Every structure is written in structure tokens, then in C-alpha cells.
Amino acid sequence: MTRELRGTPAAPGVAVAAPWLHRPAVTGAPARLSLFDASAAAVAEISALATLLRDRGREAEAEIMDAQSLMAQDPALHEAADQLVADGTRPADAIVQAGEAVAASFEAIGDEILAARAADVRDVAARIARVMTGVAAPRLERRSVVVAADLPPSVTVELDRALLAGIALEGGSRTSHAAILSRSLGIPAVVGVAGLCDAVPTVMELGIDGDAGIAYLDPDAETAARLAAASAAAGERARADAAFAAGVLATNDGHRVICAANIGEPTEAEAAFAAGAEAIGLFRTEFAFAGRSTAPDEATQAAAYAQVLRAAHGAEVVFRLADIGGDKPIAYLPIEPEANPFLGLRAIRLAARHPELLPTQLHAILRASADVGARASIMAPMVADEEDLALVLRLVEDACAAVPDAAGPRVGIMIEVPSAVLLADRLAPRIDFISIGTNDLTQYLLAADRSNAALAARQDPLHPAVLRAIGQVVEAVRGTTRCTVAVCGEMAGDPAGAQLLVGLGVDELSMEPRAFGAVKRAVGTRSMPDLVALARTAQHMRSAAEVRRAVEAAA
Amino acid sequence: MADAEVDVRNPSGLHARPAATFVRAAAGFAADVTFSNLSRDPSRSASAKSVLGVMGLAVARGHRIRIVANGPDADEAVAHLAELVASGLGEEVDIE
Numbered sequence: 001m002t003r004e005l006r007g008t009p010a011a012p013g014v015a016v017a018a019p020w021l022h023r024p025a026v027t028g029a030p031a032r033l034s035l036f037d038a039s040a041a042a043v044a045e046i047s048a049l050a051t052l053l054r055d056r057g058r059e060a061e062a063e064i065m066d067a068q069s070l071m072a073q074d075p076a077l078h079e080a081a082d083q084l085v086a087d088g089t090r091p092a093d094a095i096v097q098a099g100e101a102v103a104a105s106f107e108a109i110g111d112e113i114l115a116a117r118a119a120d121v122r123d124v125a126a127r128i129a130r131v132m133t134g135v136a137a138p139r140l141e142r143r144s145v146v147v148a149a150d151l152p153p154s155v156t157v158e159l160d161r162a163l164l165a166g167i168a169l170e171g172g173s174r175t176s177h178a179a180i181l182s183r184s185l186g187i188p189a190v191v192g193v194a195g196l197c198d199a200v201p202t203v204m205e206l207g208i209d210g211d212a213g214i215a216y217l218d219p220d221a222e223t224a225a226r227l228a229a230a231s232a233a234a235g236e237r238a239r240a241d242a243a244f245a246a247g248v249l250a251t252n253d254g255h256r257v258i259c260a261a262n263i264g265e266p267t268e269a270e271a272a273f274a275a276g277a278e279a280i281g282l283f284r285t286e287f288a289f290a291g292r293s294t295a296p297d298e299a300t301q302a303a304a305y306a307q308v309l310r311a312a313h314g315a316e317v318v319f320r321l322a323d324i325g326g327d328k329p330i331a332y333l334p335i336e337p338e339a340n341p342f343l344g345l346r347a348i349r350l351a352a353r354h355p356e357l358l359p360t361q362l363h364a365i366l367r368a369s370a371d372v373g374a375r376a377s378i379m380a381p382m383v384a385d386e387e388d389l390a391l392v393l394r395l396v397e398d399a400c401a402a403v404p405d406a407a408g409p410r411v412g413i414m415i416e417v418p419s420a421v422l423l424a425d426r427l428a429p430r431i432d433f434i435s436i437g438t439n440d441l442t443q444y445l446l447a448a449d450r451s452n453a454a455l456a457a458r459q460d461p462l463h464p465a466v467l468r469a470i471g472q473v474v475e476a477v478r479g480t481t482r483c484t485v486a487v488c489g490e491m492a493g494d495p496a497g498a499q500l501l502v503g504l505g506v507d508e509l510s511m512e513p514r515a516f517g518a519v520k521r522a523v524g525t526r527s528m529p530d531l532v533a534l535a536r537t538a539q540h541m542r543s544a545a546e547v548r549r550a551v552e553a554a555a
Numbered sequence: 556m557a558d559a560e561v562d563v564r565n566p567s568g569l570h571a572r573p574a575a576t577f578v579r580a581a582a583g584f585a586a587d588v589t590f591s592n593l594s595r596d597p598s599r600s601a602s603a604k605s606v607l608g609v610m611g612l613a614v615a616r617g618h619r620i621r622i623v624a625n626g627p628d629a630d631e632a633v634a635h636l637a638e639l640v641a642s643g644l645g646e647e648v649d650i651e
Contacts, residue, residue: 063572064571066572067571067572067575067606074605074606075602075605076607077607102611105611109611109613113570114611117570299568299616299618300615303616306566307567368566371566372566
């Protein structure tokens with residue numbers, strides 16, 4: 001009998017294989033090597049990994065291993081462990097506890113980059129403990145789904161890719177290290193599966209569905225067959241898409257559109273460009289503000305922003321100013337509870353209430369731009385009218401005066417508020433670009449709350465009203481000399497949506513990198529006149545469902 | 556005892572690679588070298604020979620650090636390390 005455990009989807013795809021449980025630190029085992037010898041052996045292992053990664057051209061991960069190698073020899077870590085041993089702790093436990101204390105202190109400081117290093121400290125301490133107790137490095141013997149509470153960075157690197165069928169974690173989130181790596185490697189993954197580690201020791205076979213976020217313990221014949229069929233179909237689709245992923249985003253008669261990536265963390269930039277992005281069309285900057293007790297200062301933000309500009313090597317990066325509101329409360333930015341946070345005091349509407357927020361962020365973006373020597377693009381969310389735009393332009397101008405060594409940025413707005421659609425001809429001549437946020441635009445146009453599952457059918461951006469709104473913005477932009485128009489909502493990464501958007505005449509589609517192949521294939525099999533006609537007809541249809549059927553029938 | 560104060564100009568502060576460069580250089584001296592982050596918490600100090608200690612002070616771009624050395628080559632250690640930090644620890648920085 002199949003048992004299902006629900007978690008969160010982390011990387012798409014399906015896998016069925018034997019589970020392989022990764023156990024983190026050894027506890028209570030007797031030490032066979034001294035701390036000194038075990039550390040030296042751990043350093044040798046880590047250096048070998050760094051060399052392996054360099055040979056494969058994965059420099060960023062190799063540098064993390066270099067830092068781990070120094071951590072393994074750290075005198076402060078050794079002294080703390082020796083002290084614990086003197087107090088009666090077993091040596092292998094002592095190094096794990098000493099590492100945990102350092103990791104916890106890193107996390108307590110409230111610095112994003114430092115907190116990310118805490119995982120490395122735990123990783124190093126666990127490795128020394130493992131070497132000390134004479135346990136061999138983790139190795140997959142056969143094709144496996146790797147199961148763990150969380151997967152430390154070095155283990156993810158060490159596992160044999162040929163045998164790694166999937167990853168299932170009891171902890172973690174979509175943005176944890178293992179999840180990001182799985183997506184970039186194309187390995188199916190589910191995270192946040194409660195009870196998984198306790199259940200797995202008695203399980204012979206583990207199925208995971210990385211799209212639905214479900215783990216199947218000992219799937220029965222029917223479930224296994226369904227997963228195998230899904231896996232085969234996904235594999236076939238992925239192969240067909242992959243043939244297009246590296247090419248340009250263009251119709252079969254040569255009408256080109258820029259293929260850009262949406263990212264939410266600086267670390268995702270490199271993978272986005274590797275996957276074929278021509279630009280970062282939407283860099284959500286909320287990561288810099290979330291999960292902290294104090295506001296991030298200019299230097300902290302600038303360091304994170306510079307990381308993305310460096311990864312771009314001169315390609316455009318669109319920084320969306322923080323879209324913070326009552327739906328995601330932030331400790332140091334008190335916002336009174338609101339009945340309708342999506343219609344509330346959010347994004348640029350917070351400028352008067354928190355006068356430091358936007359200037360600090362703008363300075364940080366320009367500081368990063370000056371440091372890297374690359375021009376930044378700045379996008380303001382939730383602009384509703386010319387007064388909002390005037391505020392944004394004034395803030396950018398002030399910031400440019402404060403950071404004179406940065407190149408003048410491209411300045412644009414996100415259109416998601418219906419009033420901005422109606423006023424697009426007044427807004428477009430004053431800016432460099434518009435990016436249409438179709439998720440919010442759809443919920444505002446159709447008055448259908450995105451978070452209300454009962455209204456899901458009313459949230460399809462293929463709705464004729466949304467298509468007309470986009471058409472109106474494109475027309476306003478065509479009336480200017482310099483303004484361009486992009487779409488950065490989920491519609492851009494939906495093959496049906498992408499075909500309509502190209503037909504409507506947008507200049508750029510910005511999406512999750514994993515959608516590149518499917519979107520390029522869908523657009524690449526059509527001609528521009530076909531798509532223009534399709535988009536025009538769709539604007540006169542009765543419902544989103546009718547539009548979707550028409551796009552699929554035309555393909 | 557010798558000491559010096561110096562501003563950190565590295566884009567990411569003393570996080571990964573620059574911290575490693577600093578620690579490797581400090582380990583080359585016999586003197587005890589400690590440093591503190593004046594821009595965050597001047598009362599906390601760490602050994603300059605510990606990469607975890609250096610990273611734990613969370614030195615960001617624009618922060619000022621104080622380097623203190625005690626021992627036979629203290630003067631030399633402080634002069635060398637202060638110069639190394641000012642010059643960007645092997646990273647490109649804009650020197651004003």
C-alpha cells in the first residue's frame with residue numbers, strides 16, 4: 001500500500017528509486033584519530049573536492065570549498081573542541097558542538113551572507129567528526145533518491161550525479177541550497193516533507209513528484225506506473241524543449257524577442273545566464289529585507305546586488321525596488337494590520353511612512369553599479385499614476401546625485417495596477433522601460449484574490465481583458481522613442497501565454513529559467529503573422545478557457 | 556603592542572576570499588594578532604589567525620577595523636596587515 005507524504009515542490013520532475021538516507025553527524029562513536037589528524041584528513045578531502053569542482057568549471061563552488069578548508073584548520077574551532085573534550089565530551093561530539101556554536105553565532109548576527117556560511121561551518125565540523133570516527137565519505141552504491149533532514153553543500157557536490165535520481169528533504173525550502181542546486185542540475189526534488197527521515201529506514205522504494213511536492217513510500221504497481229509514465233512524458237517534453245533552450249527566442253520567421261530571467265536570490269543569477277538568459281528581467285529584492293531583525297544597510301545590500309551585476313557580465317539587470325506590504329510583515333517596518341494588504345500601503349506607497357527605505361536601496365543599487373562598472377536598471381513596483389512616477393523619478397535623481405560615480409541607470413516601472421494601464425500613454429514617454437506584472441494585473445483587473453483558491457479559475461492571465469490591457473500598454477510604448485515593454489509575470493513562462501505576448505508585440509519575456517526551453521519551442525514553431533492574428537482574435541473571445549483552447553488548437 | 560585602524564573597501568567586506576587572504580597573512584607572524592570591527596561592536600575582538608573569528612565579526616564594505624598585535628614582530632604584523640587591508644586583500648577596490 002502506497003503511503004503519501006506531502007511536502008513542497010522544489011525542482012520539477014519525477015523519480016522512483018531506492019532511498020538513501022544521509023545521516024549528518026556521528027554522535028557517541030569512539031574516535032580513531034586525534035582532532036589534529038582528523039582535521040588534516042578532512043582538509044585533504046575538501047581540497048580534492050575543490051580541485052574536482054575547478055576541473056568541471058564550477059569556480060563558485062570551488063571557492064566555497066577553499067573557505068571550508070581554512071575553517072577545518074581554524075585554531076578557534078579546535079580550541080573550543082579541546083575545551084569540550086577536557087570537560088568530558090567525546091571528541092567527535094565536541095567538534096560537532098563547537099561547530100554548531102560558531103554556526104549559531106553566525107546566524108544570530110542578522111547578516112544574510114554570514115548566515116549562509118553557517119551551513120558551511122556545520123558541514124566542516126560534521127566532516128571532521130566523520131573522519132575522526134573512521135566512517136567513509138558518503139557514496140551512492142546504486143541509483144537512489146537521497147533523503148536527509150537537510151543536505152549540506154559539500155555532500156550535494158560529492159554525490160555521484162549518475163546515481164542521483166532525486167532529492168527528498170524533511171526540512172529545507174524552495175530557496176535552500178540543495179533546492180537551488182537540484183533545479184540547476186535538473187534533478188527532481190521535494191522539500192519540507194514532515195516525517196520522512198523516520199519513515200525511510202523501513203522503505204524499499206521511494207517515489208517523488210517534484211512538480212506536486214509529494215513523496216510516495218513504497219509506491220504500489222499502479223502509482224509506480226503512473227510515476228513512470230509521467231517521468232517518460234516529462235523526459236520526452238524536456239528533451240524536445242532542451243533542443244530549443246540554448247537557441248534564441250524567436251518566431252520561425254525570425255521575429256526576435258529578448259529571453260530574460262526572473263530571480264529572487266543573488267545566487268540564482270549565474271545559473272540563469274548559464275541556462276540561456278540574455279538579461280535578468282526581474283530581480284526581486286525582497287530577499288534582502290526578509291528574515292532579519294534590522295533593516296539591511298547600504299553596504300550589505302550593495303554587496304548582494306554587485307554579485308548579480310558581476311554574474312551578468314554587462315547584460316541588463318532589472319532591480320525591482322522592494323515590494324513590501326502587509327501580506328508579508330517585516331519586523332523593523334511596522335505596518336498596521338490591513339483588511340486588504342494587496343490594496344494597501346505597500347511598495348512605493350511606503351515611501352512617506354519609511355523615508356529611509358527607498359533612498360537606501362537606491363544608493364545600494366547605484367553603489368553596486370559603480371563598484372562593478374555596470375549600468376543598473378531600476379524598476380518601481382505599484383506605480384499607479386503620474387504622481388507616483390514623479391516621486392520615483394525624484395528619488396532616483398537624488399540617489400544619482402549622492403552616488404555620482406555610478407552610470408546613470410535605466411529607469412522603468414512595473415505595470416500591475418489597472419490605472420497605470422489606462423494612463424500608460426502618459427507614463428511611457430517619461431521612462432526607459434515598462435515591465436508588466438501579469439499576476440497582480442490579473443487579480444486587480446478581475447477583482448480575484450490571488451491567494452483565494454476558490455477563485456483560481458478567475459486568475460488566468462489569458463483572459464481577454466488582460467490581453468486587451470497588455471495590448472493597450474504595448475500601443476502606448478510604440479508611441480514613444482525610447483521606452484520598451486517586457487512581461488515578467490508567470491504568463492511569460494507559460495508557452496500559451498508567451499505565444500500571445502509575442503503576438504501582442506512585447507519586446508521581452510522574463511520568466512523562471514526552467515521555462516526557457518518550453519517557451520522557445522512554443523514560439524519558435526509559429527510565424528509572427530500567425531501570432532499577431534491569434535492575439536487579435538483572442539482579445540474578442542469570451543473567456544480565458546476559450547483563449548487557451550484556441551492557442552492549443554492553433555499549435 | 557602595536558595597533559592600527561583601517562577601512563575595509565572590499566565590495567563584499569571580509570566575507571569569504573578576502574577573509575581567507577587576511578587570515579593566511581596573519582598566520583605568518585609570531586605575534587598574537589587580534590582585530591575588532593569598530594563599525595559594529597568595538598568591544599568584540601577575534602584572533603586574526605581564525606577565519607571563523609574574522610568572518611564572525613561581519614565586516615561589511617565601509618566598516619572600520621582595528622588591528623592589535625602583541626609579540627616579537629608586532630609592529631611588522633600590524634603594518635603589513637593594515638597595508639594588505641587598505642590595498643583590498645587581492646580584490647579590486649577603489650582607493651580614495
